[in-house]
Amino acid sequence: MTFLDSGAAALAFMESHPVDVIVSDMRMPAMNGVQLLSEVMKRYPKTVRLILSGHADQDLILQCVGSTHQYLSKPCNPEQLRATVRRAMDLESQLNNERLQELVGEMEHIPSIPSLYSEIVDKMHDPDTTVEDIGQIIAKDIGMTAKILKLVNSAFFGVRQQVVSPCEAVAYLGIDTIKSLVLSTHAFSQFETIPIAGFSLTALWNHSLRTAAAAKRIAQAESQNRKVADEAFVAGLLHDAGKMALAFNFPEQYRKILAQPGQSVETRLREERALFGATHACVGGYLLGLWGLPTPVVEAITLHHLPHKSMAEEFDPLAAVHIANAIVNADAGIPEIDRVYLERLNLGNRLGAWQQIILSTDGQ
Numbered sequence: 001m002t003f004l005d006s007g008a009a010a011l012a013f014m015e016s017h018p019v020d021v022i023v024s025d026m027r028m029p030a031m032n033g034v035q036l037l038s039e040v041m042k043r044y045p046k047t048v049r050l051i052l053s054g055h056a057d058q059d060l061i062l063q064c065v066g067s068t069h070q071y072l073s074k075p076c077n078p079e080q081l082r083a084t085v086r087r088a089m090d091l092e093s094q095l096n097n098e099r100l101q102e103l104v105g106e107m108e109h110i111p112s113i114p115s116l117y118s119e120i121v122d123k124m125h126d127p128d129t130t131v132e133d134i135g136q137i138i139a140k141d142i143g144m145t146a147k148i149l150k151l152v153n154s155a156f157f158g159v160r161q162q163v164v165s166p167c168e169a170v171a172y173l174g175i176d177t178i179k180s181l182v183l184s185t186h187a188f189s190q191f192e193t194i195p196i197a198g199f200s201l202t203a204l205w206n207h208s209l210r211t212a213a214a215a216k217r218i219a220q221a222e223s224q225n226r227k228v229a230d231e232a233f234v235a236g237l238l239h240d241a242g243k244m245a246l247a248f249n250f251p252e253q254y255r256k257i258l259a260q261p262g263q264s265v266e267t268r269l270r271e272e273r274a275l276f277g278a279t280h281a282c283v284g285g286y287l288l289g290l291w292g293l294p295t296p297v298v299e300a301i302t303l304h305h306l307p308h309k310s311m312a313e314e315f316d317p318l319a320a321v322h323i324a325n326a327i328v329n330a331d332a333g334i335p336e337i338d339r340v341y342l343e344r345l346n347l348g349n350r351l352g353a354w355q356q357i358i359l360s361t362d363g364q
Contacts, residue, residue: 007031011039019047021085023072026053048295050084052076087299087311099277100286107249111241111287114186116141120179134175135167138182147185148178176230184208184237191248198258199247204240207328212236214324214358215317221357222315222347232320234293235300239321242284242301246276265305265329265336281305308341315345327358 002017004010007028013019022040026033037049054074072084104110119137123129139145145166152169153159163169170178188205215236219229247254253275257268272279278286285302300318303309307322319341326335335351342348 007033007036007039010036011043014040014044014047019044020089021048021050023050023052023081023085026051048085048089083311083313087295097278097282097286100282103276103278103283104245104286107245109191109248110245111187111190114144114182116144117179117182117186120175120182124175131170131175132167134170134178135165138166138170138178143189144182144185147189148181151181151185174230177233180212180230180234180237183234187238187241187244191244196247196251196254198255199251201244204243208237208240210328210358211239211321211324214328215320217357217360218323218354219315219317219320221353222320222350228296228315228317228320231294231296231317232300232324235297235304235317235321236324238284238288238293238297239301239304239325240280240284241287242280242282245283245287246272246280250276269305279305307338308344310341313344315347319345319347323354324358327355 002013002019004013007024008031010022010024014022022037024033024036028036033051033053037051040047040049050072052072052074072081116137120134123133123137138148148166148169149163151157152163152173157173159172163172173181188201191201212233213236215232216229219232223229247258256275257271260271263271269279269281276283281302281304285298288301289298296317299310300316300321303318304321304325307318310316310318312318322341323335323337326337329335337351339348342350
């Protein structure tokens with residue numbers, strides 16, 4: 001560990017020393033945490049970026065969107081900080097798997113981050129940004145506007161009155177949810193014109209929506225932190241993005257997996273590793289890690305079938321997505337939930353309550 005007394009000193013140090021993780025305070029003289037981590041993101045994109053912030057920093061936090069992997073509230077328990085660094089490094093080692101990088105390098109069709117999403121993220125760096133500003137950005141893309149309004153007005157979101165404009169959609173759902181919908185609808189739409197025998201993009205989209213809704217509801221029931229619920233929703237929408245990438249880039253190989261329905265999760269993951277050298281979860285996590293999504297979201301996508309590999313000791317977006325995906329997949333059957341993992345989080349007795357939450361979500 002190296003301790004430095006300013007942002008300028010940190011950047012000077014990083015010019016000659018490789019740094020795996022940088023932890024910055026939010027408020028510092030000359031250069032604040034937003035400015036420092038934004039610069040680190042540009043110069044050293046592989047460095048994991050963590051920021052320590054207090055309740056008085058809410059306006060600054062909004063400006064950190066995209067440049068910070070994770071936020072930690074002050075006062076911060078040293079054990080929490082150590083655990084966060086360990087988790088970030090563990091995830092980084094998974095995403096840097098050489099075979100995974102080779103596999104992605106061989107793909108002809110890779111989901112790209114939409115310019116609309118980037119524009120929204122950039123706009124959020126401005127503390128004066130309003131709901132109307134975000135709505136006007138969405139309105140620039142007629143196709144995206146139509147999809148967002150269709151989704152907002154569907155039974156899925158339970159809107160009491162018709163939403164007719166992007167501004168109303170943003171006001172009703174919130175900027176974070178809108179960002180998630182822009183990101184996910186764009187990712188799915190990129191593959192709409194590529195037919196794959198036996199693979200239903202509509203079915204995958206519907207499953208992702210159900211999982212996202214369920215994950216958010218479960219997170220709201222288990223955590224008072226709105227950020228956890230928002231990240232659970234994003235991860236739920238995108239948790240199977242790796243399936244799209246594999247199916248559309250390697251259709252012949254993926255068809256072998258599709259030809260054997262009813263397999264256990266463990267069997268399917270083993271077949272993916274045998275065929276591709278990586279699972280759909282790792283592929284999705286890698287791609288979305290390249291997009292710069294928050295570490296908790298990437299971790300939830302990467303480990304949603306294998307949550308015990310996380311070092312978490314408390315409820316987080318990974319727990320929400322793992323539980324939601326397992327219950328949604330099982331429908332009326334017995335979900336393939338990692339019960340040892342739940343016991344570790346002291347959540348072993350909550351399965352019945354979560355199933356009721358998902359039943360109420362599906363009934364909207």
